[in-house]
Amino acid sequence: xxxxxxxxxxxxxxxxxxxxxGFTARLTLFASxxxxxxxxxxxxxxxxxxxxxxxxxEELARSATIRISAPADQMAAxxxxxxxxxxxxxxxxxxxxxxxxxxxALLAPWFGADLPLDTLPMPRLIxxxxxxxxxxxxxxxxxxxxxxxxxTLDDHTRWRKPLVDAAQSLRRLGWLxxxxxxxxxxxxxxxxxxxxxxxxxxxxxxxxxxGARDGYIALAFVRRFxxxxxxxxxxxxxxxxxxxxxxxxxxxxxxxLTGLGFQGASWIWPILIPPLGAGMALLSxxxxxxxxxxxxx
Amino acid sequence: xxxxxxxxxxxxxxxxxxxxxxxxxxxxxxxxxGPSGAGKTTVLKLCYGELQxxxxxxxxxxxxxxxxxxxxxxxxxxxxxxxxxxxxFLDHLPVxxxxxxxxxxxxxxxxxxxxxxxxLLSWVGLSDRADARPPELSGGERQRAALARAVxxxxxxxxxxxxxxxxxxxxxxxxxQLLIELNRMGKTVLIATHDLALIRAAKSQVQARVLRIxxxxxxxxxxxx
Numbered sequence: 001x002x003x004x005x006x007x008x009x010x011x012x013x014x015x016x017x018x019x020x021x022g023f024t025a026r027l028t029l030f031a032s033x034x035x036x037x038x039x040x041x042x043x044x045x046x047x048x049x050x051x052x053x054x055x056x057x058e059e060l061a062r063s064a065t066i067r068i069s070a071p072a073d074q075m076a077a078x079x080x081x082x083x084x085x086x087x088x089x090x091x092x093x094x095x096x097x098x099x100x101x102x103x104x105a106l107l108a109p110w111f112g113a114d115l116p117l118d119t120l121p122m123p124r125l126i127x128x129x130x131x132x133x134x135x136x137x138x139x140x141x142x143x144x145x146x147x148x149x150x151x152t153l154d155d156h157t158r159w160r161k162p163l164v165d166a167a168q169s170l171r172r173l174g175w176l177x178x179x180x181x182x183x184x185x186x187x188x189x190x191x192x193x194x195x196x197x198x199x200x201x202x203x204x205x206x207x208x209x210x211g212a213r214d215g216y217i218a219l220a221f222v223r224r225f226x227x228x229x230x231x232x233x234x235x236x237x238x239x240x241x242x243x244x245x246x247x248x249x250x251x252x253x254x255x256x257l258t259g260l261g262f263q264g265a266s267w268i269w270p271i272l273i274p275p276l277g278a279g280m281a282l283l284s285x286x287x288x289x290x291x292x293x294x295x296x297x
Numbered sequence: 298x299x300x301x302x303x304x305x306x307x308x309x310x311x312x313x314x315x316x317x318x319x320x321x322x323x324x325x326x327x328x329x330x331g332p333s334g335a336g337k338t339t340v341l342k343l344c345y346g347e348l349q350x351x352x353x354x355x356x357x358x359x360x361x362x363x364x365x366x367x368x369x370x371x372x373x374x375x376x377x378x379x380x381x382x383x384x385x386f387l388d389h390l391p392v393x394x395x396x397x398x399x400x401x402x403x404x405x406x407x408x409x410x411x412x413x414x415x416x417l418l419s420w421v422g423l424s425d426r427a428d429a430r431p432p433e434l435s436g437g438e439r440q441r442a443a444l445a446r447a448v449x450x451x452x453x454x455x456x457x458x459x460x461x462x463x464x465x466x467x468x469x470x471x472x473x474q475l476l477i478e479l480n481r482m483g484k485t486v487l488i489a490t491h492d493l494a495l496i497r498a499a500k501s502q503v504q505a506r507v508l509r510i511x512x513x514x515x516x517x518x519x520x521x522x
Contacts, residue, residue: 013401019389206385209347210446211375212402213368297367 018203018220024192028225031192032232032281033239035185036273039178040240043269046174048260053167056160063156064137066095066126070150079124082148086128089143091135098125123150185229185277186284193225193285197292204296218289222282229281233274241270298323298454298485299344304353306339313339315513317353321454321487326480326503328496329489330518331510337489338382340515341456344487345377346370358453375403378447378484380457384439386431393418393427396445403450414449421445421475437468444475454485461495469495477503 066086070078079097086095098106103125104115137155144151197204200221207217244261262270301319305312313336321327321344329337342348343355346362355362357373365373386395394401397414418424421441426434434442440460447455457476461469473495480486480503490496499505507518 013394016390016394017387017398017401019387202385203387206387206398207402208371209345209374209379209381209385210399210402211371211450213371215368216402216404293367 014216014220015223017207018200018224024196024199025224025228027192028189028228028281029232029235031185031188032229032277033236035181035188036233036236036277037240037243038236039181039273040237040244040270042174042177042181043273044244044260044262046171046178047262047266047269049167049170049174051263053164053171056167057164062130064128064130065154065156066128066144067152067154068124068126068148068150069152070123072121074150075124078148078150079126082126082144082151085140085143085147086126089135089140091131091133093129093131095126095128098127182276182280186280189225189229189281190284190288193221193288194292196225197221197289201296204293214290214293218286218293221289222285225285226278226282230274230278233277237270237273298358299487300356301340301343301350302354302356304343304350304355306336306343306348307351308339312351312513314343314510314515317515319508319515321485323453323485324480324483325485326477326499326505327485327487328499328505328507328518329487329510329515330491330493330496330507333491335510336513337491337510338458340510341379341458341487341489344456345374345379375399375450376453378444378450378452378455380440380443380447380455380460382459382462384431384443386439386442388431391428391430392423392434392442395431396423396442396449398446399450417445417449422471436463437465437471440464440468440472441475444472448479448484452484454487455479457486457488459490459492460488461490461492466494470498473499 066082068075068078068082083095083097086092100118103122104113106125107115137153137157141153144153204217247260299319299321301317304314304317304319306314306317317340319340329340331337339348343350344357346355346357346365349363358376360373362370362373387398390398393414396418400414415424415427418427421444423438423441423445426438426442431439431442440463444455444457444460447457455476460472460476464472469492476486476488477499496505496507500507508515509518510516
């Protein structure tokens with residue numbers, strides 16, 4: 001705690017001991033700013049993918065469809081039999097057969113609104129809403145096969161899984177990007193710190209000559225780079241958030257792309273970027289300083 | 298205070314110093330002389346731990362210097378005032394800050410010491426140059442500033458490497474007077490110099506032991522000095 005206070009409060013005299021370090025200062029500011037900016041977008045992407053995967057998983061997992069394909073004279077009986085089976089199956093909140101109008105509406109995008117449904121051998125669809133705990137899809141399938149030969153259960157797993165997997169992959173990619181961005185930021189700040197330390201080896205020699213401990217010398221450099229990384233990251237995050245806010249707002253029509261952003265508690269993540277960036281700069285510069293001071297001894 | 302026991306130092310495959318034994322007692326005044334390249338600066342660097350001997354042992358303030366880690370070495374250097382031939386300043390800081398650098402790095406309260414700093418700058422005749430940057434100083438002013446920096450922590454010993462190397466005779470006498478004054482205050486002084494006139498001038502004012510580096514060894518100089 002004392003060390004953190006010392007780092008934050010600093011020492012005006014000690015800060016002056018290390019000369020202004022030209023391009024390394026600008027490099028640190030730019031690198032941390034650019035990386036923080038990118039991190040905001042990677043975070044937004046990752047969080048949006050996560051929300052999407054959750055929503056798709058939730059919405060689709062809670063519904064299923066039973067298709068009855070039977071000769072016209074058996075259709076009503078098999079539909080009723082299927083509904084009876086569903087009523088007796090635990091884990092089903094509700095089940096109902098779609099009306100002819102609802103089935104026409106489903107087919108309208110492909111065949112037009114004037115589809116004469118009664119002249120076509122159309123299967124009957126039963127909409128099933130899952131309860132909690134969920135029903136046993138495999139058990140239901142077996143019972144339907146035995147009691148309603150024309151019934152086929154589609155619990156959406158076939159096409160829900162790839163969608164959820166894709167969203168999950170996108171989320172993992174987002175987090176991987178954040179890790180890579182963090183690594184690149186640490187590498188750039190380390191390089192900048194090493195360059196600054198190497199350029200100031202004479203300053204280090206003088207400081208040692210007058211009795212400066214390595215910790216004092218390291219802190220003078222580390223503090224400078226940590227503060228710059230924090231300022232750069234704060235600016236980068238501000239610009240990144242501005243960019244995210246300027247994206248079109250979420251809507252059903254816009255789908256995934258317009259849902260890119262932060263909601264509720266997820267706002268904490270971009271706020272954490274500057275202190276995390278500063279922490280990373282503190283660790284990487286500290287390690288670079290210790291290495292360089294060991295080499296110069 | 299500082300003791301070198303059978304110290305040898307090799308560099309680049311060649312032996313620069315061999316079997317050097319030297320003892321600097323508290324309050325003593327020493328000159329170390331010899332031709333350029335004889336190893337005067339090396340002896341000083343060995344004394345303040347910038348170099349480690351190849352063989353032999355160096356004790357400073359009753360401690361074997363080999364046993365010190367870098368932090369302990371830093372603490373030990375606070376008890377030594379070192380004047381380099383090239384002064385070694387931080388050019389981006391004004392003279393006053395350079396002189397106060399040992400205070401700054403040791404965490405002493407700068408504000409509380411400002412009186413001492415003014416007094417010290419006045420003692421070395423640099424009161425009016427406190428805000429100047431080191432590159433703006435003349436050779437003599439740089440040496441005096443380096444001396445002021447060396448003594449601001451009130452060290453037990455002052456090690457000066459060619460402190461009059463870049464100044465005229467009058468200035469070298471003035472610097473010598475400052476070093477003699479320090480010795481009268483009880484400080485041990487070791488001056489590495491090739492300036493024999495300076496040594497002769499000092500010997501009339503202070504009881505100084507003159508050591509000469511010859512054939513890689515440190516010997517007591519003859520009566521000619």
